[in-house]
Amino acid sequence: MRRATIILAAALTLAAVGDPADRLADPVKEARARSLFRETRCVVCQGESIDDSDAPLAADLRRLVRAQVASGRTDGQIRGFLVARYGDFVLFRPPLSWTNLVLWVGPFLVALGGLALLITRERRPPAPPAAELSAEDEAKLARLAAGDDT
Amino acid sequence: MTAELGAFALILAFCASLAQAGLSFAGRARRDATLTGAGEGAALAVFVAVTVGFAALIWAFATSDFSVANVAQNSHSEKPLIYKIAGAWGSHEGSILLWCFMLTAYGSAIALSRGLPWGLKSLTVGVQGSLGVLFIGYMVFASNPLLRFSDPPVEGHSLNPLLQDPALAAHPPFLYAGYVGMSVVFSLALAALIEGRVDAAWARWVRPWALAAWSLLTVGITLGSFWAYYELGWGGWWFWDPVENASLMPWLMATALLHSAIVTEKRGALAAWTCFLAIGAFTLSMLGAFLVRSGVLTSVHAFAVDPRRGLLLLGILGIAAGSGFALFAWRAPRLKDSQVFAPISRESALVVNNIILAAVTCTVLVGTLWPLVLEPFGKQGGVGGPYYNTVVGPLMAIAFLIIPAGTLLAWKRGDALGVAQRLLPAAAAALAAGVLAYALVEPRRALASLGVAFGVWLVAGVLVEAATRIRLARAPLAESARRIVALPRGAWGMTLAHAGLGLFAMGAAYETGWRLEAAQVLAEGGAMDLGAYHVRLDSVAVVPGPNYDAEQAVITVTDPSGRLACLGRPSRRTYDVGGETVSKVALCLHGLDDIYVVIGERRAAGAGAGSAWLVRAWVNPWIRLVFCGPLLMALGGAISLSDRRMRLAVGARRAAPGPSLAPAE
Numbered sequence: 001m002r003r004a005t006i007i008l009a010a011a012l013t014l015a016a017v018g019d020p021a022d023r024l025a026d027p028v029k030e031a032r033a034r035s036l037f038r039e040t041r042c043v044v045c046q047g048e049s050i051d052d053s054d055a056p057l058a059a060d061l062r063r064l065v066r067a068q069v070a071s072g073r074t075d076g077q078i079r080g081f082l083v084a085r086y087g088d089f090v091l092f093r094p095p096l097s098w099t100n101l102v103l104w105v106g107p108f109l110v111a112l113g114g115l116a117l118l119i120t121r122e123r124r125p126p127a128p129p130a131a132e133l134s135a136e137d138e139a140k141l142a143r144l145a146a147g148d149d150t
Numbered sequence: 151m152t153a154e155l156g157a158f159a160l161i162l163a164f165c166a167s168l169a170q171a172g173l174s175f176a177g178r179a180r181r182d183a184t185l186t187g188a189g190e191g192a193a194l195a196v197f198v199a200v201t202v203g204f205a206a207l208i209w210a211f212a213t214s215d216f217s218v219a220n221v222a223q224n225s226h227s228e229k230p231l232i233y234k235i236a237g238a239w240g241s242h243e244g245s246i247l248l249w250c251f252m253l254t255a256y257g258s259a260i261a262l263s264r265g266l267p268w269g270l271k272s273l274t275v276g277v278q279g280s281l282g283v284l285f286i287g288y289m290v291f292a293s294n295p296l297l298r299f300s301d302p303p304v305e306g307h308s309l310n311p312l313l314q315d316p317a318l319a320a321h322p323p324f325l326y327a328g329y330v331g332m333s334v335v336f337s338l339a340l341a342a343l344i345e346g347r348v349d350a351a352w353a354r355w356v357r358p359w360a361l362a363a364w365s366l367l368t369v370g371i372t373l374g375s376f377w378a379y380y381e382l383g384w385g386g387w388w389f390w391d392p393v394e395n396a397s398l399m400p401w402l403m404a405t406a407l408l409h410s411a412i413v414t415e416k417r418g419a420l421a422a423w424t425c426f427l428a429i430g431a432f433t434l435s436m437l438g439a440f441l442v443r444s445g446v447l448t449s450v451h452a453f454a455v456d457p458r459r460g461l462l463l464l465g466i467l468g469i470a471a472g473s474g475f476a477l478f479a480w481r482a483p484r485l486k487d488s489q490v491f492a493p494i495s496r497e498s499a500l501v502v503n504n505i506i507l508a509a510v511t512c513t514v515l516v517g518t519l520w521p522l523v524l525e526p527f528g529k530q531g532g533v534g535g536p537y538y539n540t541v542v543g544p545l546m547a548i549a550f551l552i553i554p555a556g557t558l559l560a561w562k563r564g565d566a567l568g569v570a571q572r573l574l575p576a577a578a579a580a581l582a583a584g585v586l587a588y589a590l591v592e593p594r595r596a597l598a599s600l601g602v603a604f605g606v607w608l609v610a611g612v613l614v615e616a617a618t619r620i621r622l623a624r625a626p627l628a629e630s631a632r633r634i635v636a637l638p639r640g641a642w643g644m645t646l647a648h649a650g651l652g653l654f655a656m657g658a659a660y661e662t663g664w665r666l667e668a669a670q671v672l673a674e675g676g677a678m679d680l681g682a683y684h685v686r687l688d689s690v691a692v693v694p695g696p697n698y699d700a701e702q703a704v705i706t707v708t709d710p711s712g713r714l715a716c717l718g719r720p721s722r723r724t725y726d727v728g729g730e731t732v733s734k735v736a737l738c739l740h741g742l743d744d745i746y747v748v749i750g751e752r753r754a755a756g757a758g759a760g761s762a763w764l765v766r767a768w769v770n771p772w773i774r775l776v777f778c779g780p781l782l783m784a785l786g787g788a789i790s791l792s793d794r795r796m797r798l799a800v801g802a803r804r805a806a807p808g809p810s811l812a813p814a815e
Contacts, residue, residue, distance in 0.1 A: 039536050049534065052384060092534025103520065103533060107513040107541050114505030118498065 024066055033069045036078060037062060041090050049092065153218050156206020157296040160247075163199035163254070164286045166192050170257070170279030178272045186272035190261035193275050196282055197258035204238075204251045207295050211238045217302035220244060220295045225306045226727050228697045229314070236319035239326075242443055242459070243295035248322060249439065250285050252330035256359075257282060260334060266355060273341035274334075281333055284466045292462050311698070311725045311732045317377040325370030325397060329435040331363025332400060335407065336432035339425045340474055343481040348421040353414035356428060358791060360411060363431075364404040365787030371397050372780040379777075383733040383748045385667065385768045387776055390535045395518040396438030399511055403431040406507035409500045417497060417561060422482040423504070429478055433471040434511075440467050441518070492563040499556030499564075506549040513541050550604045550655065553648055554611020558618065576614050580607035591664055598663020601655060608652030616645045643790025650782030657742075657775025666769040671753065673762040682710035685747070685767045698723040703749045703763065705736060716745040744770045 024030040037051035042058040050058040050065075061082075068078045082090045094100045170192035177185025207220070211234050216222040224241045225234055239248040257278040260266075266274070289295070338356050342348045374397065379387040388394060407427040414424045440463045491497035516523075517533045524531035554576060558569045584603030588594060617623070619641060620633040666681035677686040688704040702721040709715035718736025725732070738745040750764030 039534075041532070041534065087530060089530040089532060092532075093536035093540060094531065094533060099524070099529065099531075102516060102523075103537070104541070106516055107509045107545065110512045111505055111509040111545065114508060115502070118501050118505070119493075 022063060022066060024070055026070075029069050030066075032075065033062075033066045036065050036069070036075060039079075039092050040065070040082060041092055043086050043090055152206045152209050153215065153296045153298060156203040156210075157294065159199045159202035159206070160286065160290055160294070160296070163196045163203065163250075164283070164290045166196045166199060167254075167279050167282035167286055170196055171276050171283055172279075174272045174276030174279060178269060178276065183268065186268070186275070189272060189275050189279070193254070193257045193261035193279060196279070196286075197254040200247075200251050200254045200286070203296065204247055207244060207247060208235055208238045210296070211235060214306065216304070216306050217298050219297045219299050222299065222303050222306045226697070227305060228727070230696060232316070232319060233314045236314075239322045241295070243289070243293045245322060245326070245443070246285070246289050246293050247295050248326050249330060250282070250289055252326050253278070253282055253285055253333055256330060256334045260337070269345055270338075270341050270347075270352070270355075273344050274337045277337035277340045278333065281337070281470060284470060288462055288466055292459055307727070311723065311730050315377060315381055317373050318381070321370060321373040321377060323370075324366050324373060328363050328365075328367025328370050328404075329397075329400060329438065331359065331366060332404060332428075332432035332435045334359040335363065335404075335428040336470075336474060339428035340477055343425060343477050346481060346484065348414075348425050348485050350415050350418045353411045353421075353424060356424070357408070357411050357415060360404060360407050360428075360431075361787050361791050364401070364408055365784045365791070367397070367401050367404065368780050368784040368787065371401060372777055372784070376777050379773075380735045380737055380746075381732075383735050385665070385746055385748075385766075385770065387661075387773070388535075390517075390538045392518050393442050395514050396441045399514050399518075400431050400434040400438060402507050402511040402514065403427055403434050406504045406511070407431055409507075410504050413497055413500050417491070419491070419497060420501070420504075422478075422485045425482060425485070426478060427504075429471070429474040433467070433474065434515075436463075436467045436470060440464055491561070494559065494564045494566045496556060496559040496561050496564060499552050499559055502552055503549055503556065506545050510542055510545050513538065513545070517541075547604060550608055550652075553608055553651075554615060557612065557615045557644065557648070572614060572618060573611060576607055576610035579610040580604070587660075595663040598659050601659020601663070605652045605654075605656030605659060608655060609649050612645050612648040612652065616642075638793055640790045640793040643786040643788075643793070645786070646789060647783045647786030650779045650784075650786060652779070653775045653782065654779025657772045657779060660772040661770050661776060664771050666771075667766070668768075669764065669766040671762050672765045673760060676762070678765070678767075680707070680767045680769060683715065683745070683767075683769060684708045685765065687749075687763065687765055690749075690752075690761075690763060693721070695723060697727065698725045700724075700734070701749075701752065703765075705747050705749075705765065705767075707738070707745050707747070707767065709740070715740055716747070718745070718747045720747045720749040722749060722751070739774070740769075742772045742774045744768075744773045746770055 024033060034051065038049050040050045040061060042048045042050045042053035042055055042061070044057050045053045045055050048058075050061045065078060065082075068081065073081075079091060079095075083095065088094045088097070088100065094103060096104050170189050172189075173185050173192060174189030177183065177187075177189055207218075209215075210218045210221050211225055212231065214221065214225060214227040214234065216225075216227075220241055220243050221237075224244070225237045229237070238244045257275065260271070260278060261275050263271070335356055338352070338359065339348075342352050371394075374394070375387050378389065378394075379385075404427075407424065410420050410424045410427055413420045440460065443460060443463060517538060521530070521532045554573055555569050558572060559565075580603045583606040584599045587602045588596060588599035591599075619637060620630040622630050625633075666683070668678055668680040668685065670676075670678040672678065672687040674687060674689050677684060679685070684707065686706050686708075688706055690701060690703045693700045693702045700721040700723045702719050705716075705718045705720060706714060707716040707718065716736070716738030718738055720736035721734045723732045723734060724730070733748055733750075736747040746768040748766045750766070752761050752763055
């Protein structure tokens with residue numbers, strides 16, 4: 001509880017977002033940097049993005065990302081750089097890889113599996129019609145009806 | 151003395167719940183109505199005893215009796231009375247007591263309910279009693295809220311100041327009433343599996359309980375979200391945080407359950423699946439409680455965390471859910487499920503809805519537990535908002551497309567072309583809204599426009615369905631008006647709930663796409679731009695509060711036309727006890743929009759320039775829909791619950807659904 005309080009208190013100092021002084025002059029680039037911030041985990045915080053966090057590491061990462069955006073690197077390159085440095089953990093949206101396959105394929109597999117079940121269920125013939133008796137059974141039935149039980 | 155009385159009552163409750171389970175099961179096995187009657191009596195006794203214990207704890211909090219350890223750790227004599235009382239469920243022990251209170255309240259409600267067949271009822275009371283044994287046992291032996299100090303302190307620690315808030319005082323009771331409401335559905339499912347009968351009649355008994363729990367859970371989650379929105383000061387309303395996900399998972403499953411129970415009730419199909427969802431919904435509720443209370447997952451708002459007892463809770467979860475699913479695996483294959491329906495039919499639409507909700511639940515479940523999955527492999531991992539949005543977004547979009555069609559399709563075999571024709575106006579409205587949003591709102595955002603279009607499609611679609619139902623424009627106006635009142639309330643509940651979902655989607659898409667944000671360090675008299683709005687920091691003063699001192703700013707925001715849009719007083723409170731600081735947000739309603747202003751710490755503005763403050767401001771357009779939509783959904787649930795058929799359902803007993811059922815619902 002104490003820990004949670006401290007974290008919240010840190011978050012509430014609010015110094016982080018914006019870093020008014022550091023902002024990039026080009027609004028398009030700044031917007032790109034901001035959207036990258038939101039995808040990047042502050043690895044020493046708890047479940048916060050570097051966009052939210054007040055931690056010094058988050059501020060460093062913001063500066064780094066802004067510098068890379070300014071120098072014209074693509075979003076993919078910047079994400080690659082972050083992952084190389086901190087691992088997949090740093091991204092809130094982990095990249096598609098063997099480890100993360102379950103995350104990306106699982107939900108859709110569940111949906112497709114359910115749909116497949118629904119379709120096969122419907123292909124199944126509707127309740128089998130009362131089976132017609134074979135000629136042999138007819139004869140047997142006739143015999144039974146006649147009271148000739150053999 | 152009251153604390154001892156309360157503690158004694160809780161131990162009594164534990165013994166009585168043992169009796170409740172034992173008598174009910176034994177009575178059912180021996181076909182002895184006297185024994186099961188005694189079991190029902192025990193269920194009432196458990197409830198009374200737990201209520202006494204709960205009242206004792208609330209009394210201890212209200213009177214600031216610091217000789218009770220729990221009060222000393224979580225309260226303070228200078229707190230306002232309402233937060234003293236809310237403190238009773240602010241701690242781990244208190245929240246478990248609240249949980250047990252709800253559990254036994256539902257238990258006694260089943261015991262008092264009439265109309266359930268004798269065998270099913272006694273087993274349901276028995277299963278509910280077994281849950282009582284587990285949870286009350288945990289409370290009495292591992293988490294007693296009424297323990298005394300031998301050497302009481304003069305003054306208590308305080309409740310986390312963030313939790314001193316009216317929305318949050320009301321949030322746990324609603325949330326727990328929803329979580330624990332699923333226990334009734336769970337007990338009914340287990341009882342039906344033991345009895346070997348899961349049929350349309352059973353689904354009728356399940357639905358009102360599921361509906362009540364779902365509505366309460368919806369309100370609880372909305373209150374929590376609203377609290378996070380204006381109390382955490384981050385401008386957002388949903389963070390995909392483990393604690394939030396923990397409450398979302400049972401909600402998703404309960405939503406699926408509500409829909410599949412309709413199919414089971416009306417058509418006698420999907421019995422096993424409905425049963426599975428009933429067990430799953432309460433399992434996820436327990437998982438939620440475990441995740442929140444154990445601290446296995448780090449969360450920004452996991453309060454009252456205790457890993458040692460988390461293990462015990464995990465054990466309880468394992469026993470309850472394990473036996474539930476084991477019973478399901480053993481008995482479900484025997485359930486008959488013979489109804490057939492065409493690919494285009496209301497059944498199919500509801501099944502697809504269930505499949506999607508199941509997939510979304512899996513996404514949230516796997517995503518939330520992902521760090522735990524990777525841990526044994528020595529890897530660190532975890533997903534966040536962007537992941538969930540990417541996966542859940544498309545899945546929900548499919549569900550949204552189907553909902554209006556599903557409500558219009560007939561059972562068994564639907565007329566796809568006819569439904570498409572009737573939905574043309576809704577499609578036109580959605581298209582128009584999407585195009586207008588894309589063309590007119592600056593800056594252009596395709597995804598947000600699409601989201602708005604989906605929301606409008608849903609709202610317009612359910613309106614089309616409602617118009618069809620009252621035969622608007624096809625019958626005289628008086629006839630339509632008569633139908634509004636005469637048609638079953640359940641149908642109106644459905645309309646409201648779906649419209650609420652549509653409004654929520656519109657708000658969520660619009661707010662996410664076109665939120666304005668600005669942050670700047672301002673001195674008194676300083677100003678900044680917020681999109682076309684203008685934000686000015688007029689003054690800052692220190693204002694004393696009841697148990698804190700606040701540094702309060704006066705901020706004026708003018709809208710693009712130059713008129714005053716908001717005179718806000720955001721503040722930073724420093725609490726006397728503990729010295730914690732909390733930001734209080736200034737919120738101004740501006741139509742459907744909010745203007746949201748937060749003030750940061752005082753800092754030096756520069757050489758000799760005096761003080762300055764970091765001011766952050768947002769314009770959150772259409773955000774009111776995000777909160778009003780879910781409330782409308784809960785209201786829809788409540789209206790459905792007031793349906794005469796829902797109450798009669800408890801009395802009605804039918805082996806199989808007849809061919810002539812109520813018209814489109």
